Amino acid sequence: MTKKMIFTSTVFASILATSMAGFASSPPVLFDPPMSPRNANYTIEVSLDPATHVLKGHERIRWRNITDTAASDAWFHLYLNAFANNKSDFFEESGGRLRGDTADRMHWGYCRVTVISLVKPDGTLAPLVQLFPGSDKTVMRAGLPFQVPPAGELLLDLSFEDQLPKVFARAGYAGNFNMAGQWFPKLGVFQGAKGWNCHAYHANSEFFSDFGVYDVAVTVPENYVVGSTGVQWGPEEKAAGRKTVHLHAEDVHDFAWTASPDFLEENSSWEGVRIRILMQPGNRASVQRYIASTKEALELFAKWIWKYPYQQITVVDPPANGMGAAGMEYPTLITAGASPFLPRSVLVPEMIVVHEFGHQYWYGMEANNEFEEAWLDEGINSYYETRIMDAWFGPQNSMFNGLFGLHMGDVAMQRVQYITFPDMDPVVLPAWKYSTNATYAVMSYSKPVMVLKTLENILGTEKMDAVMRAFFMKAKFTHPTTDDFVRIISEAAGRDLSPILGPLLHGTGTVDFKVAGVHNKPHEPPLGLDLSKNPPAPFAKEKPGKKGTEKTNYDSDVTVQRKGEIVLPVEVLVTFADGTTKLETWSGEGRYTTFKYAKRVARVVVDPDGKVPLDLDRLNNGWQASDDGAPASVMALRFSRLFETIYALAAGLF
């Protein structure tokens, strides 16, 4: 222990000014007081070689131990090493194919730390040894010659070199488009007695890191347009055909940037928030779709959750040959995805922007561990994606808004995905442990939408908004877990929601309500002796029902069955032959329930308003006394037109 040095925050404060002297000065102060703990702060200088797509960087990390346990080492993510070869965990798991994109096996990428040093109190550097504890080199560990005590600080100095791969799975280059995501050596999250949470980069997993302040100087060719997390400050420094752009972000847990000479910049704003759009010239027709989507999301998140606190949101439009970078979130920067050939009625560009913007809340500010509980950001965010899309376009049109006269809502789209793999894995599972990539997607995105939509219908939309707002306000700028979520929303709802959410999030149970039987029996009057009379006497003759009505003429019953393990309340709408209706509510307890009536039942619909989207089979939710062939006939006519058009082409009518 004698050789180990103990760094305190006091000591560090005194050396910080000296150690940072070589970097650009006077970045703006964006948030005072800070919104987050700011315990992982980065100052980075990076230079892009446009011909080779190599980044040469130098970073200083100021890390503060915010746990009650001393740290004796530091763990880093070197995410780009996932693209170094086909033996990385990422490649082994994905097979080189992910998110609809295929890796270019001729253009690999890497992140190599050339030097890592400890900055001593006197400002001199003490080199550290790099260790690679994982099966690939996406995680690096550096042992420290001392322990960093609780509240103590650590200053590290690293030089690194990145080779950007061809765009695949979020980051890389495509022609002269460069997307620098997960590009710098980044600390994991120190969790006290549990040590560093620093997983390898898996195919399905995303990221996890601490909040901080980023000061980044990016040097690129002079004609390149740069977009990034945070804001640009100060003048661009130009020399020898290159320029250096100074970028600054506060209270974020990651930093991404992009550079291309082709970007067309469009700007807009919403209540003081600058909306910066970087478009591909060939796709400029989509710019208004991006702006409108961003504004809609800004407005509804402000209404439902919290006003977006950052000064800027940057929306990046990747080129057609770099769509692997599309649809990704970084703090205050998102990548969109659209094609000029996409019909206006297909709302995919809007959905992507709304979804990625939502991540500013669920991931950006509520920074859960995406490795271990991906649903907490992807699932909650997908739920808000459907809320916003539904509010904007209507629940029936929020995915296909009249495409060839057809329409489909975002929730319906998510539901189709959910029912494909409803029970192979639980929702809460480390990302690399799902049985397939598809079940990761279903359990992290689609099923949580079904769960939260069902919860919304149980609580009511107003209450749901209140409990979700309570969760966000308590969890923002922290690392909440599933348990935190259930606890906080239960407190806010004033009832324990764990009996509902526990099985849905941790189990693989399903629910399927079904009309098990409907019986319409003509009423049989009592015969024999009525024992309530003394002495027993024959029953009095019943009056027949009014002529022309069916009152008292039937003994009918409706049996509703609950298949699957999940117990949820459900409504049952019964329509009688005389046109009257009755709405019943069943708690879902037991396997079935029977409702009895004295009228002839004509139609039964379980969950008539679709309040339980978790229901696996909607068709068996209904029963009707007589077949209705109209829907099938209409569909047959529509298919007939489609077929005839194709056959007209074949027959030479065109």
Place this chain on the structure above:
Amino acid sequence: MTLAQAVKVGVIQGRGKLLSAAVLYGAPLVSSLLAVAPLRSGLHAAFDRYPAAAELMNGGGIDLLAETGLRQPAFWAAGFALFLPALLLSLLLGLWGQGGVYAVAASHDSADSPWKKIWPAATKILPRLLVVVLLNAIVWGVAAVLAAIPFAVLHARFKENTDPGPSWHLFIAELAAIVILWNLASASCGFAKAATALRLGEGNPAKAFLAGLKFSIKRFLQAETLTWTFFMLRAGLLALCFAALPLAVTLGGNAMKWLTFQAALFAMAFLRVAEMRSQVAYLEAAQPKPAPVESETQPVDAEVLSSASL
């Protein structure tokens, strides 16, 4: 004869235009009725009993269809079982009908009514038209592959470049090439069929094909104009039909929509007949006049085709 005169002949003159249109229109109609029959049964079996199916009426329920496919893997397979056979039937019926239409157009014999002429003529000419179509597919398939090579080279060259300028220009050039080639192939095939009906090449389909190809290249601009104009008219009509008809949410409304669609298809068939007749007139007029006939009577053509073959 100018192209305009040929179009006038095609649109206005001659008998049997409505009958010809009906024959062309009938091929996709019969095929679609056949193909949709199992799908219709499947849809009724799947949905008639369930109230939830009502949302299919208003253009929604795509998820219901998807669900049904998930739950009953055979649902779509059984429903679409006759789709491909009906496609083949449509091809053959269409070609058979075209044979009849071309034969009637090429005939100058006013003794027989088109009704009597069209059916045997269609059957008689079908084998030769099949050969013509096959030759056309082979030759233009090869031409398309050859035309694609320079574009593939250019694509490889621009692959690394995100500058949208070259890619955009390349896309436009590709589109133009596709339109021109497709039109030329279509015109060549049409004129080859007309040549078959006119018995150019004395019944040899290969010679008729070459005659059509040669003619459409020799009169490239006219052939492109004729084909493109009629194609645009037909496509425009269909697009108008799709765009103008709102989503019908009742069975009656959908039936009306189907009937309107049939009217549009019949009009398209009429335009197609006009194009085919214009092709025949234009090709026929371009042929050298026959030598004056001397005392002996010309042998009567055993086929029901034009006795005025050149």
